Amino acid sequence: MSSFPPLCFHGCCASPPLFRMVSPAIALAFLPLLLTLLIRYRFYFVLFYRAVLLRVWRDCRTGLSREERCFQYVLTNATPGDPESILDGFDSWCTKKEFISHIGPKKGKILDRLLSEHSPLTVLELGAHCGYSTVRIARALPLGARLFSVEMDQKNAAIAEKVIRLAGFDEVELIVCPSDEVIPRLRADFDLEKLDFVFMDHWKKCYLPDLQMLEGSGLLGKGSMILADNVLFPGAPNFLRYIRRCGLYEWRVHRATLEYSKGIRDGMAELVYQGTK
Amino acid sequence: MDCEYNTSVLKTGEGCDTRNGKPTSGRKRRRRRESKKERKKDEGRGSRNAQHAVDSGERTEKERQRKRRKDREEKAEHVQSLDKSKVNSRDFAAKNKKNLKNEKTRSKGRSKRELEEGEAKQPQRKGCAKAEENEQDTCERAGKRKGKKKKHRKKVETSSEQESSEDGDKEGEGEDEEVEEEEEEVEKEVRPETLTPEELEKLKEAVDDKKKLIQALRGKPWPMKKKHSTLRESQEFLEKYEGALGKGKGRKLYAYKVMMNKKWMKFKRDFENFTTACIPWEMKIKEIESHFGSSVASYFIFLRWMYGINMILFGLTFGLVMVPEALMGRPYGSMPRKTVPRAEETNAMDFAVLWDFGGYAQYSVLFYGYYNSQRAIGWLKFRMPLSYFLVGVGTVAYSYMVVIRKMARNANETGGGDENSFNFSWKTFTSWDYLIGNPETADNKFASITTSFKEAILEEQESRKDDNIHLTRFLRVLANFLVLCCLAGSGYLIYFVVRRSQKFALEGFENHTWWERNEVNMVMSLLGMFCPMLFDVISALENYHPRVALQWQLGRIFALFLGNLYTFIIALMDEINLKRKEEDVVQFNMTMWEASLHNNTADNSTAPPLFTHPADVPRGPCWETMVGQEFVRLIISDTMTTYITLLIGDFLRAVLVRFLNYCWCWDLEAGFPSYSEFDVSGNVLGLIFNQGMIWMGAFYAPCLPALNVLRLHVSMYLQCWAVMCCNVPQERVFKASGSNNFYMAMLLVILFLSTLPAIYTIVTIPPSFDCGPFSGKARMFDVIQETLESDFPAWISKVFSYAANPGLVLPFMLLMVLAIYYLQSTSKSYKEANVELKKKLQMQNEENKKKNKRAALKAAMELEEARKAPSSRTAEQHYNPSHQHRRHDMADSRAGSFSSDQGKNGDDQAPFTDCRRSKPVKASASSRGRHANQGATAGYPAGHPRQSEPSRLQRVASTQRR
Secondary structure, three states: OOOOOOOOOOOOOOOOHHHHHOOHHHHHOOHHHHHHHHHHOHHHHHHHHHHHHHHHHHHHHHOOOHHHHHHHHHHHHOOOOOHHHHHHHHHHHHHHHOOOOOOHHHHHHHHHHHHHHHOOOEEEEEOOOOOHHHHHHHHHOOOOOEEEEEEOOHHHHHHHHHHHHHHOOOOOEEEEOOHHHHHHHHHHHOOOOOEEEEEEOOOHHHHHHHHHHHHHHOOEEEEEEEEEOOHHHHHOHHHHHHHHHHOOEEEEEEEEEOOOOOOOEEEEEEEEEOOOO | OHHHHHHHHHHHHHHHHHHHOOOOOHHHHHHHHHHHHHHHHHHHHHHHHHHHHHHHHHHHHHHHHHHHHHHHHHHHHHHOOOOOOHHHHHHHHOOOHHHHHHHHHHOOOOOHHHHHHHHHHHHHHHHHOOHHHHHHHHHHHHHHHHHHOOOOOOOOOOHHHHHHHHHHHHHHOOOHHHHHHHHHHHHHOOOOOOOOHHHHHHHHHHHHHHHHHHHHHHHOOOOHHHHHHHHHHHHHHHHHHHHHHOOOHHHHHHHHHHHHHHHHHHHHHHHHHHHHHHOOOHHHHHHHHHHHOHHHHHHHHHHHHHHHHHHHHHHHHHHHHHHHHHHHOOOOOOOHHHOOOHHHHHHOOOHHHHHOOOHHHHOOOOOHHHOOOOOOEOOOOEOHHHHHHHHHHHHHHHHHHHHHHHHHHHHHHOOOOOOOOOHHHHHHHHOOOOOOOOHHHHHHHHHHHHHHHHHHHHHHHHHHHOOOHHHHHHHHHHHHHHHHHHHHHHHHHHHHHHHHHHHHHHHOHHHOOHHHHOHHHHHHHHHHHHHHHHHHHHHOOOOOOHHHHHHHHHHHHHHHHHHHHHHHHHHHHHHHHHHHHHHHHHHHHHHHHHHHHHHHHHHOOOOOOOOOOHHHOOOOOOHHHHHHHHHHHHHHHHHHHHHHHHHHHHHHHHHHHHHHHHHOOOOOOOOOOOOEEOOHHHHHHHHHHHHHHHHHHOOOOOOHHHHHHHHHHHHHHHHHHHHHHHEEOOOOOOOOOOHHHHHHHHHHHHHHHHHHHHHHHHHHOOOOOOOOOOOOOOOOOHHHHHHHHHHOOHHHHHHHHHHOOHHHHHHHHHHHHHHHHHHHHHHHHHHHHHHHHHHHHHHHHHHHHHHHHHHHHHHHHHHHHHHHOOOHHHHHHHHHHHHHHHHHHHHHHHHHOOOOHHHHHHHHHHHHHHHHHHHHHHHHHOOOOOHHHHHHHHOOOOOOHHHHHHHHHHHHHHHHHO
8 A cells, every 4th residue: 555645534635536435445446457467468569578678778878770780699509401400490499589471490390391291392581681580481381392481571681682592492482572572473474283282481461362362373282281380369350251161272270379378379370271062 | 460379379389278178367377388389399390391481482583573573462351341250250260270269269168169160270280380390480479468468468369459459569668558459450350261361461462571571671781761761651651551451340449549549649749849949048958068068068958947946936026025015005195104305316317326225216126124023014904024934935945945945955966976987988989978969069179079089198198107296286286376376366355345345335426426336346246257258368277177177267256256245245244333333323313203203293283293295204224225236236246247247248259250261461360369259167156156145135136036027037038149150169168967967056055155144134233213024123033923923823833932042942953963874874774785786787787798609609509500500390290399398497587477577577588588599500401591680689689588589470470371
């Protein structure tokens, strides 16, 4: 009770009207609520701190963007030509220093498994960001497979390019362009017949339009697999609703937690195209 | 036809009996008859079988033909006139076996002639009878007889009756009368030569076929569509032709009966639906149950139950206290206690005052102070104070009774299996909640089952490792510590607030804001709302199973609420003491005032007595009304908080989440705020404590039950709506079967704890001198004494005074304690006996299983043998003698042990195994493809001999057809 300003018990009205209106005891009764919210949503608060506050603070201090800092760390800590150590470098930076929304090691394992099960020959990645997932995919691909990676942001693409080359994957084609412009041109520009595997990890709002565009372009054949990350958090509800309804896919959601965080639930949607009926 | 065949067989049996010259009756006779029959059959078996083998080939074709013809002939049969004389039939009997049956049904004792007829019959029968079928027939009947023997002992042997009564059994539980009627039918039934027995036989066969099909339909590996269509077809067929099974006049009667039966069934079903529809909110709750699982539904069921109790409490207080006072008591304004005092008159009708239950609300039937101490009111001489007291006691007593009864009933329902021993099998077979009807909830349930499996496996692994247990323990202790801190903090806060409000009260409430005046209630409601949330969060540390977690949570919230409530009561007690001091002062002043009035009037005695308006009369503070008011305010503020939380916490949140989701950077629905879950524990406890407050305060504010009924009614609708519209199913849907009694136990504790202060105040504190029904008495319960003295004859009060003597009361109490002890020990011993019986049952089950297995093995072996044997005949010969031997044994055991369980079991088993034994032979003998069905029938549990009946009929029929 001492934390609250002393209240006028005797009808003196010197203190501001709010304190006259609500007594400290009533305010104190809200303390459990506050505590509850704090404890229940602690992961979100931590995430907010790491992904937003820390980032802004470091941006101001170093003058570098987050991705650049990350790349510097990886460059100093990883062995060139070894995708494994590069991935480890990313992971350790993201867990220890700051937060970048990669696919992360746990969900990455699901990705690896799916890739090794299907061994696709043509892979499209939407949203390369720093190249973490590109390296991850390229590592798991069979010989002779083609990987197209799409990144919208120029700076990020530059870093991704460096990371990919650092890992030693020269055959990866990095397309610097928004995904909704790339997809219609894919067939013509890269003479693609069919995409065996599509990995989506760009803007969550774009999942649905891009998926529909892929359907329209005819690049999806029967058995093509689409893997969409972060469908639960930050979440792509429209995308989920669509795949639930349209009936074109056999789908399931791999439940996991958000990358580099324990308490936030997330999921990856695995879709297998069944063809039009 | 089958009937005919049967009768002829039985006839022989009868014949033997009469030949022996010992017309015995009852079971013994029957048994002997059977055994003799067997022997006879065996003699004739060889020759019969030869024929049988030859015939079997043709028979199938014949049957097909017949089936085709059947429908045509059906009609013909219907048309045939059936009113021929009995004499005719008897004449005919010599040639037609059918009539033998008629004779037999008519009288058993009609011996000589029948015997002759039977003998004459014998050679004819040779061709068509099949011994093994006969056997099976008998064995099945033996099974059935067990169930029916009392009903129609004499008639068991007549198979036509049996069959018809069989039908009756199927349709309408086979009453005695029905059987009797059937018999009569048969007796009346007269068959002219014109009626071809084949038609009848085929019809019957078809009907039986259909019946059997309906029975076995469930187990068939068909798609649902096919099942449906088959079911409908066969039901139609049955409806059409079943009537034809009875004959002549009997047919109509039979058809009528069947129809009535169906109508009756339908009516019963409709009536059941109707009664379900009559249960209030049943459909609503079912819907919620299907969406949210039974734990949420259990809250609503509890709410409904509470509503029922409160309705009765309301009825009592309203009907026996409030209405009589309002109708027959003195009107408002006639007395000081029934009038708003002059000082308050100006704002007595203001909403703020009324909302606080002051002003006119305070001086009304709603509160204790309004009631007059007049002994009897109105032309009915209604004893108001007595009624008030008795209703107060009665409500509490009723509540105790209901709660305890409900608890006892719930305790019966719990199976009492140990939950720890077969963890995984329980999980596998019982984890699904069959009441779920919503895909999303089903998804959740599915996920929760999978996770629970994972967790259980992990737990199992960890329990072997057991290095993590220290961490868990530590976390649990930590959680409890945190909860305790929280409880202490909330208790201190309430204490602080109460003290402060007392200070305000001393200073006078007028100087303070509404917030400060209502601080106590507000803080109590807010703490009661938020602390459970905190507990919930803390309990995540403990990692309990949700059901256990729910109980912990309930216990904690219980402690919190109890603490709050008792702090409140202690504060109230202080206030009561204050008021009583004030009352003393007022009383002193009153005497002074009256004296002064008196002096004034005494001065001029000629003047009329001075009249003071009741509003001006000084009056005491009336602590009872104050207590009542406090409770009413508490209830109101509690209700308000609940509803506002519901609207803000659930509805507003849901609306925000739903509509902000279109323009937010993350998925609000699946992620951060999400929709709220229904908080079962908090709601249940809120309900329970609310009820506790009602029980506590109802004595001083008769309006409380009414308010509570209103509140419960509203919250039923509001919460149902809120649950369906803004909550999502819990992530871990679990069954709440065990928690119901936990609620009840808490309710009982609360009931006890809430009656304590009420009783304490009633017993120890003298009532106010100028308000309430007990004013002027030293104690409230003196009203009983008074009634005894003045309204009852003297001897009753004497008896009571003796009864109240400690010398009598103490032994009585001792006796009661002894009785309780005795009952408890007997119940314990019963429990033990139950456990023993359970064990025994289990053992018996195992034994039966073994027996069945052995029998099945034997049957299988015999089947093998039969297959290996070159001809069916040899197989039969090889196996028959032993069979007969068995039959003897069986009959003996049946005769010996009807009452014992074991005996029955044996009885059931014997026909069961017998049937199976006879089957293979038959199958090999006649390749008609029907044995598959028969196998299915034989596969029914041994306890239902009835079900094997159709197969018997059918088989017999088929024999006859040759």
